[in-house]
Amino acid sequence: MVKRKLCEPLENRKGNLYFDGFSVVELAQKYDTPLYVLSEKRVRENYNRLYDAIVDKYKDVRIYYACKANTNLTLLKLLQSEGAYLDAVSPGEVFMGLSSGFTPDRILFTGISVRPDELKFLADLGVTINIDCQSELEHLLKIVVPSTISVRVNPEVGDGHHDHCITAGPNVKFGICDEEDILKVYADAKKARVEHFGIHMHIGSGISKIDSYVQAVKRFLDIAKRVHDELDITFDFIDLGGGFGVSYRPDDEPFDLSEFVSKVVSLFKSKVKAYKLGKPFLCVEPGRYLVCDAGILLTTVNMVKVTSHRKFVGVDSGFNTLIRPAMYGSYHHILVANKLNLKDSGIFDVVGPLCESGDVLAKDRELPPVVEGDVLAVLNAGAYGFSMSSQYNSRPRAAEVMMRQGKPVLIREREQFQDLLTSQRVALQGE
Numbered sequence: 001m002v003k004r005k006l007c008e009p010l011e012n013r014k015g016n017l018y019f020d021g022f023s024v025v026e027l028a029q030k031y032d033t034p035l036y037v038l039s040e041k042r043v044r045e046n047y048n049r050l051y052d053a054i055v056d057k058y059k060d061v062r063i064y065y066a067c068k069a070n071t072n073l074t075l076l077k078l079l080q081s082e083g084a085y086l087d088a089v090s091p092g093e094v095f096m097g098l099s100s101g102f103t104p105d106r107i108l109f110t111g112i113s114v115r116p117d118e119l120k121f122l123a124d125l126g127v128t129i130n131i132d133c134q135s136e137l138e139h140l141l142k143i144v145v146p147s148t149i150s151v152r153v154n155p156e157v158g159d160g161h162h163d164h165c166i167t168a169g170p171n172v173k174f175g176i177c178d179e180e181d182i183l184k185v186y187a188d189a190k191k192a193r194v195e196h197f198g199i200h201m202h203i204g205s206g207i208s209k210i211d212s213y214v215q216a217v218k219r220f221l222d223i224a225k226r227v228h229d230e231l232d233i234t235f236d237f238i239d240l241g242g243g244f245g246v247s248y249r250p251d252d253e254p255f256d257l258s259e260f261v262s263k264v265v266s267l268f269k270s271k272v273k274a275y276k277l278g279k280p281f282l283c284v285e286p287g288r289y290l291v292c293d294a295g296i297l298l299t300t301v302n303m304v305k306v307t308s309h310r311k312f313v314g315v316d317s318g319f320n321t322l323i324r325p326a327m328y329g330s331y332h333h334i335l336v337a338n339k340l341n342l343k344d345s346g347i348f349d350v351v352g353p354l355c356e357s358g359d360v361l362a363k364d365r366e367l368p369p370v371v372e373g374d375v376l377a378v379l380n381a382g383a384y385g386f387s388m389s390s391q392y393n394s395r396p397r398a399a400e401v402m403m404r405q406g407k408p409v410l411i412r413e414r415e416q417f418q419d420l421l422t423s424q425r426v427a428l429q430g431e
């Protein structure tokens, strides 16, 4: 198997895994498992690396953190303090953003199949709404004429790590793809005296091929030009969405930021100039890129079961805690935290405690000799980890810790059995 070279915030100290300078085994002892651990330092670095790379080429940049990746309040606060904006896909995410200090003018709402009362909630707050279809605009205009609207364009080119995560293309539910329909939404908004405009695309999550992204941006900017030329609309912002890939496998190529800048940002800059689109903000909406490699999941080995067919390592996190492997067949690299220098001893399936055979975190994985009580670190768990977790099998959700200046700080308490009762009402009292 390809060995993974550990890079920040991971470190091998005499065979033991350290995260932001702290022993992972000690973290597991102190806070118990399953435990999500986030690195404040890595999140800040990810944000600034991206911002600095883009701003170097194009001055007016906004980074919207797509918070469905991870809505921990401390994490949101931290990104807000870096100057991030927020991409929210539900009223609940807007609420989380406001609760962590984002002001409404820094939040963009990109929904689909939005209820009228949700539009009212957003309009009352003054959050900018990214329109997904004609009827959404009509519902919104009945409530209020907002000062700004944006339209989600489907440029009919998509990409992503899994079918579920490709969010543009002819058979996808998101955005508006026919140019005449796009023009009509803008024309209607203008007629209703909306004054400020944005335009948006987001083609998928876990984009691997920069070329499909470039194709999508080309088509998208051509559409922006038509809107500008035919309706005399100037864009305050042009949003290219998120989806920047992360290397999950040891042999995955990392997302090439300099290629992104040289191919996409350059193209943006030259087209905006050639098409005379003014001076719009260039917006991007990364979720995964900012937080994925800044988080790990720690889980303890409960059993090692060897049959004549297979070897299973049973841990205390299942797809209730991390659903990506079960849902998308995703690969997450796994390290035995106290055995980094030991040779692999066999091929194991790492399985969770849920009563489903699909509850597998890793299949056919080479691991060193694992025993009960060992702590495993599941890498790249900062995005779509906790936020997709559940109480399935009535298992309380995990705790979260953030490493700050070399010290762990608890940022979410482990749920208790009592939390399983929250909001239930027993209807059969007295019977």
Ligand SMILES: *Cc1c(COP(=O)(O)O)cnc(C)c1O
Pocket: 066, 068, 069, 087, 089, 110, 202, 204, 205, 206, 241, 242, 243, 244, 285, 286, 287, 288, 289, 383
């Ligand atoms: C999910 C989402 C993103 C972010 O996707 P990542 O792959 O995490 O970068 C950005 N924009 C919208 C509208 C999304 O729904």
